[in-house]
Amino acid sequence: MGGLNRPPILVATRSAHKLREIRGLLADLPVRLLGPEDLGLPEHDEEDDLEPFDTFARNALSKAKYFHRRSGLPALADDSGLCVDALGGGPGVRTRRFAPPDRVARWGRDEANNRWLLERLEGVGKDRRGAHYRCAVALTDDLRHEVVEGIVRGRIARRPGGSGGFGYDPLFVPEGHDRSYAQLPAVVKTATSHRAQAIRRARGWIEREVLRNRGGE
Template identity: 50%
Template sequence: MTRLVVATRNPGKVREIHEMLAALGGYEVVGLADLGIPESPDEDAVEAFDTFEENALAKARYFAAKTGALALADDSGICVDALGGAPGVRSRRFAAPDEARGERQDDANNRHLLELLADVPDEARTARYVCAAALAWPGGREAVRTGTCEGVVLRAPRGTGGFGYDPLFHLPEEGGTFGELSAERKNEVSHRGRAIRAVIELLAGG
């Protein structure tokens, strides 16, 4: 059985990716916590690129080298049209450090996004979630797959599910936000679900 390391510290991502990989036969899926790998400042320094694909590959390479196992890493974020595609790859730490101090990062990021969009009319609040999922094998083989999901940014959060910007990201065709959808439905329609399913197809095909 091949060990597959899910290379993320985000508990929401770990949960979602583990659920999607559950049916993948022939692989022992483990997280960084399962392996007892302590968090290191070097990990953040790895994600220094301007595209989701480059960041995901860099992180997958880092943990493949560190663990000696096949590593799956993703980089994802929300791209808002009215902000010229921001926050994009800076989604995780969109709020300035002083804004986030003493608060959960997700809450600070969401508040910052709403402040920037305060004067943007509803019809211009279009956005998309993007996820690049990368695989890196210890021998040097690499692959990356990308998924997207279109929606709009609401003026106030709705729902308590998901994480990150999910309570603000409304999908008109679903009639709700990612924060309101069930975990199963989110995995079916989300950017990460689409990227991870493409990775599963790749792994299933050898």
């Protein structure tokens, strides 16, 4: 089936990393996964306020509904984050905005967040550095919505390692491994990550609500 005949789904993210990862995970489905830029949707200030809730699921659904309203297309959105045992589950839904603004201005968001996390865990022993990544994926169209989740457990390393991935990947060592996601081959993250798990669980909704109802094959 030609690409133009594939039903479109809007992936509600401005992150090129995330859009590329989701496209790879769903590459075998006969759909077109589009980002806001592909539709010419300008970025609005109100997008900064789409994640006011205290759970990943509610934040993901908030984003999906917002971008569905703007585009008229079925929308897929995720909210994900790092939950560290020694921080009482933090940064959690504050994962992206964890570091103080002055540090973000100085080092950029990812490096500032990683530095801030290591500072907060200074002196914390290996047995208390347990953590997990959690991802909620929300899907919505005119009538229905669904939220699915994925979790990967691991621990926070004492120092960053590797240059792959993004976010906290240089610090997160997944269970069963002794290297960070940023050090491991990309295929390992694709197979085990929280987002990969959640996106796989979203396939049923896409097949049922998008392909079946919109004539995809």
